[in-house]
Amino acid sequence: MTHAELVFVPSPGMGHLVSMIEMAKLLINRDPRLSITVLVMKLPFDSDVDSYTNSLATSMAAARIRFVHLPREDTEVEISSGNFIEHVIESNKPHVKRIVAELARSSASLTRRLMGFVLDMFCTTMIDLADELGVPSYVFFTLSTAFLGLMLHLQLLQDEHRVDITEFKDSASELDFPSFTNPLPAKVLPTLVLVKDAVRMFLEHARRMRATKGIVGGDDVMEWLDEQPPSSVVFLCFGSRGSFGEDQVKEIACALERSGHRFLWSLRLPPQDGENCYLRDYEDSTEAIGAFVSHCGWNSTLGSIWFGVAMAAWPLYAEQQFNAFELVVELGLAAEIKMDYRRDLGMESAVVTADEIEAGIRKLMEEAGGEMRRKVKEASEKSRKALVEGGSSCMCLGRLIEDILNNTA
Template sequence: METEDCQGGTSKPEMERSELVFIPSPGIGHVTSTVELARLLVNRDERFVVTIILMKLPFDEKFTSYCKSLTESTISNNIKFLDLPLLEQALDMKAKDILAFYMETYKPLVKEALAQLIESSTSSPDKPPRLIGLLVDMFCVTMVDVGNDFGLRSYVFFTSGVGYLSLLFSMQTMKDEQNVDSTQFKDSDTELVISSFAKPIPARVLPSMFLNKDVVPGFLNFARKYKQTKGIVVNTFLELESHVMSSFFDGLSLPVYPVGPILKLQRDEGDKGLDRAREKEEIKKWLDDQPPSSVVFLCFGSMGSFDEDQLKEISKALEHSGHRFLWSLRRAPPKGTIVFPSGYDNPQEILTDGFLDRTSMVGKIIGWAPQTDILAHPAVGGFVSHCGWNSILESLWFGVPIAAWPIDGEQQLNAFQMVVELGLGVEIKLDYRKDFLSDDEVKMVTAEEIERGINSLMQSNSEIKRKVREMSEKSKKALMESGSSHNSFGHFIDNLMS
């Protein structure tokens, strides 16, 4: 209802505001994507405010510090952070499905946090925003039950690609309708024909979670749970995964919103716990001295590491290839532990004799890597990557082609998509596998295989480089007004407010 102001004019009715609670998985990659999605939402539509609930990992002090810095930041007046206490018992190494156990342990704290938010919104005389729903990370979907307890609508934020999402649904359907057990494909030469992929998927590139009998039931339950929500927001864009979107999701009753690429390209107050300005400046200075597109960048994500024998093979390949290189070298944690890799105080102790001296004019060894800053630098011409989804989106954004060397999670499938399905990368070893879900002996990737991949990656006039440059332009256009992701995000907002 409109009201008269003191001058006798008519004031506009007060805008009703709505609040969403975002629940990311505890990990910097998931949280940064969630924060960027929240920022995108509140900047796009001023009716929204977002509260982000942060859970902790007991073995990751840097992540804990990052969460603390977020709660102390002022990223946006319309984004708030709720930092939950650390639960040491949440990570029980004896649990068959650690991820499911972890989330179930945190459920009561999330329920209590939601109850307090609802109580404060109903008891405040200042007409606070109305809590309308949850957006839960792809691994936090059990929190949908908590939302249901309060009569809240729930959505999923899928931080990987639509290809992996479609495979998850396909595996769940095969199990429920045909009683096909995906663990039978372990160590087989089977090729799976999945409607959402243009080419058959070799069983050797299936993500480990589909091959582990203790874990696969939990992941299939994720898929079932997704179908109980109001929609799935995916960090991808239509032009990148158009075949999947057209062939699989047309027949899905659940709305899927590709709104990516959602990338964190700028540092802000929430990063001050991770500030490494001096290291970053040293890296930039070195890159500034290199010719355009001459450097191959090697980085394997926050969990990526290799044993000393494998590191020696990498060093041999780099030296023999003759290419300039920037290598993020990480020490592997003790076997059987879930600990993040650390840097080496003296890399010379684990590399081939004299390697650092012989390559001092063309190469640089680093520990931590400011990945987006490096990929954005004109001296970088190729990226040897583990194919985490965020890394793929970043490399495409900056037009840097990838040599695929997956390690864990869904990275083998991501690598298959990039190299075989889409022709946007080259192979080092698509079926390499080194994660705590697999008991198999890790197979060595030889210096010859690595060198072959690097040489293919760094070819100056390759067809792959041309296709990557084209996809880079498409990724940027997708976010512009009337672009595919911009429009899809608008449809998501309409669904929220319906």
């Protein structure tokens, strides 16, 4: 059988890599004619990528998903800089070009034919490489559809109406966006669009996406959880980059104790000077004694909705403030703790008080059977129906595969 070969280019970082590989699994499981090569870029400080990809080598999908690890690139750009990821991706382009050229030459064989690129939303400059080879590009958008609408609308505001997006920084105004029913407060715009050094590339990604072919959008702990009454545990987790200093940890601990609810807390130390972005566990975790709160990263949000768990929103960085607004105001699936909290690109919010944290937890936990939980259960049911045969997600995946295979015409 001749396989239609796709080149997947995830953005560096586990959050983007994992979701893209799950997409690759869906594609090859759906159609035996597809095979996928994943080009793995590595951050200077990322130590988990190799072990993760190696763990997949023994899976049933290994024969049709292969990983090519690109050389780890050192960079002098500060990690806190708004263009750090951009620099890492650009430094990997020569490696990507070389490997894909080899794939294109070998695609003349009877077993594989290069059919296109599937690019992470931050890898849109790779479209040029696909164009050189005469194959189409698709963008795998790892954030919400509403956020895609935000990106495209902000790009139009600047390009067609000459609006300086960064002027919304510290603004109390509310903005109308096509992807939302409610006005969006400027305070929940992503930090990336409010900083001049970062907004240029953000809007360039939006421009480039318009030119693509399409946009695709521990055991002991589990044993303890199984012993708890239904909907009684508050879970706090702030993602792979979520950490707090000692002052903020004390406020969280105080709020959890005063709330009186059982909790499970993923507690991480912030990186120390010279440690780049490594996060470590606190040595003394005795403060971690009970609740559930989310940083509103999109992977975590989808997981919460899938399992029908309401959230208390405490965003930290990237587009998470925007996600929090969507969950709290637009969809009514979450309670607010601090929707405009920021700690990226040099911005640092004040410590969130125990009173604010406790209020969010109580609103979430003491509303059992109420409107918020009802809406989350409905959203969970809809998300599961979307994946079954005939569901919207299942049908869209089929249309994507047919579009890819039709590129042979």
